[in-house]
Amino acid sequence: MARLLFFGRLGDLVGGIERTLNLSQPHMVRDLIAVIEAGDRLLGSALQEDRVRYALNGVIVDGEALVEQDDELAFLPPVSGG
């Protein structure tokens, strides 16, 4: 199973920080978002906002990165600390 992590306001849309997804084959990040959007239009469009970044196994990637089974893909909306 791939782990999907949703931080900040994205977690509110999902109703939790983590979801798992069974991937029979590798998918590009943007294709995964399309799958998510088919089931949840609001979340899908939130994930595609320009300011949302993707981290695959802790490294920032773009929408063409391949996600495989056992990977961790995090969606990072604009940050705010301090």
Added chain:
Amino acid sequence: MLRQIRIAEQPFDPEAEIASFRKALRDSGAIVTFTGQVRPISSDGSVSTLSLQHYPGMTERGIEAMLDDAATRWPLEAVLVIHRVGDMVPHDAIVLVATASKHRRAAFQSADFLMDYLKSRALFWKSETSAAGKLWVEPREADYADAARWDEEPPGGR
């Protein structure tokens, strides 16, 4: 450079942390500390609580990289970063940054640099709950501009 990074799930005591930070120093003559705390009154005028989230592992690595950067810019003996996550009430400390160097300029500038990073680039997500409901806080334009200052400045600062 001595370095300590801590993501704190529970309240911490900034004064006690600063005291132990100072004790570990050998040749610094200048210590700058910054404490950020929860404002008692939120933007809409009511009492608020704050909640902070981070991405365990990735958040710490980002702060480590920022300390590496600071170490190339200023001659620092030690740096301490403590950042709260979880639920906080007014007056709770959110963040503590302490820097120590032989002279004050490096200590002031590096503390400023680290706070600019923590405000708008480190992987934290902050929400505020008040009478008006829950609001995810985003950096102000001024926060982004503050952080961008360091992208342009040469090592050593001005």
